[in-house]
Amino acid sequence: MESIPLTWEEVARVYGRKIYNFAYRLTGNPDDAHDLVQEVLLRVRRGLASYQPGSFEGWLWRITRNAFLDDVRRRNRRPTSPLPEEVDRWDAAATDPADIEYDRITLGDDIQKALLELPIEFREAVVLCDVVGLSYEEIAMAAAVPIGTVRSRIHRGRKMLRGLLG
Amino acid sequence: MSHPSEMISAFLDGELNAQEAAGLKAHLGSCGRCAGELEEFQRVRSAVRSLPLLELPAGLVSGADAELIPLRRHRGVMVGAAAAIVALVVAFAAMLTPPSPTVSIDDLSSRFGARVSLDPAFGPAKVVVPDWETEGIEEE
Numbered sequence: 001m002e003s004i005p006l007t008w009e010e011v012a013r014v015y016g017r018k019i020y021n022f023a024y025r026l027t028g029n030p031d032d033a034h035d036l037v038q039e040v041l042l043r044v045r046r047g048l049a050s051y052q053p054g055s056f057e058g059w060l061w062r063i064t065r066n067a068f069l070d071d072v073r074r075r076n077r078r079p080t081s082p083l084p085e086e087v088d089r090w091d092a093a094a095t096d097p098a099d100i101e102y103d104r105i106t107l108g109d110d111i112q113k114a115l116l117e118l119p120i121e122f123r124e125a126v127v128l129c130d131v132v133g134l135s136y137e138e139i140a141m142a143a144a145v146p147i148g149t150v151r152s153r154i155h156r157g158r159k160m161l162r163g164l165l166g
Numbered sequence: 167m168s169h170p171s172e173m174i175s176a177f178l179d180g181e182l183n184a185q186e187a188a189g190l191k192a193h194l195g196s197c198g199r200c201a202g203e204l205e206e207f208q209r210v211r212s213a214v215r216s217l218p219l220l221e222l223p224a225g226l227v228s229g230a231d232a233e234l235i236p237l238r239r240h241r242g243v244m245v246g247a248a249a250a251i252v253a254l255v256v257a258f259a260a261m262l263t264p265p266s267p268t269v270s271i272d273d274l275s276s277r278f279g280a281r282v283s284l285d286p287a288f289g290p291a292k293v294v295v296p297d298w299e300t301e302g303i304e305e306e
Contacts, residue, residue, distance in 0.1 A: 012227040013227075016222050016226070016227045017219070017220075017221065017222045020220060020222050020223070020226070021219055021220050024220055025217065030223070034223060034226060037222075037226060037227070038226070041227065109217075111213050111214060111216075111217055112217065115214070126214060127214075129179065130211060130214040130215045131214065131215075131217060135181070136176070136179065136181045151172060151175070151176050151181065152172060154175050154176075154179070155171070155172045155174070155175040155176070158175055158207055158210045158211060159207075161210045161213075161214070162206050162207070162209075162210045165210065165213060
């Protein structure tokens with residue numbers, strides 16, 4: 001029986017780090033990841049009152065990816081584009097000497113750069129699988145797509161990464 | 167000969183059922199191309215999984231600030247809302263104040279509203295921003 005966190009603080013405590021890592025790997029930017037985590041936690045706080053027992057992880061990650069996609073739409077990015085502007089921003093931010101933690105993370109990080117070049121659907125599937133550690137079924141629930149689509153997205157995402165990483 | 171390329175990733179993730187996995191293994195034993203792909207996908211998968219798990223930035227989430235999460239993207243909205251409230255209060259106060267023949271409506275216009283006072287010692291009307299307004303602004 002799945003244990004369901006009762007308060008949003010417990011959700012933050014248990015899942016906050018995972019959500020942050022998901023957000024960071026998808027956005028490639030600590031400020032955007034910071035904002036996304038806060039947005040997710042606000043939505044969790046609002047949504048917990050009406051939460052129906054079921055797959056809590058599926059519910060949580062659906063909220064998380066929807067918050068991310070809403071942010072993408074807000075920035076008028078095309079969901080299926082490679083988002084080159086994110087790569088540019090990554091490069092610019094990495095030169096900021098004031099952010100030591102950021103430099104530490106980004107130094108020689110070809111994998112993160114390659115992730116940012118994936119179309120959002122592929123990037124999301126790969127990150128949920130390889131960074132967050134969700135099963136295909138959980139990813140399918142979060143993204144509201146069939147498992148076969150998840151399988152295809154992860155495969156195509158890795159295939160693109162293989163080409164990008166050389 | 168068909169190559170079950172898409173199944174390779176799922177195989178690495180343990181997402182194939184027993185029958186599918188057995189079929190793929192048999193194929194990999196006789197197909198160098200797919201066996202090579204398996205190695206390459208394994209390398210990519212390991213690379214992504216090797217990304218460091220980042221710590222949650224200090225202060226991002228804590229029980230102490232549970233009720234007051236500082237949403238940066240909403241700060242502009244909060245400033246606007248505060249300004250609107252101040253403007254409404256000032257407008258209401260202006261309606262209750264008897265009209266003065268020496269003060270025009272232009273004297274009342276400023277970003278957050280203003281109180282107008284007349285100082286005979288210095289001649290023309292001047293605009294004074296009350297303390298409670300500036301305090302409200304500083305809080306933002």
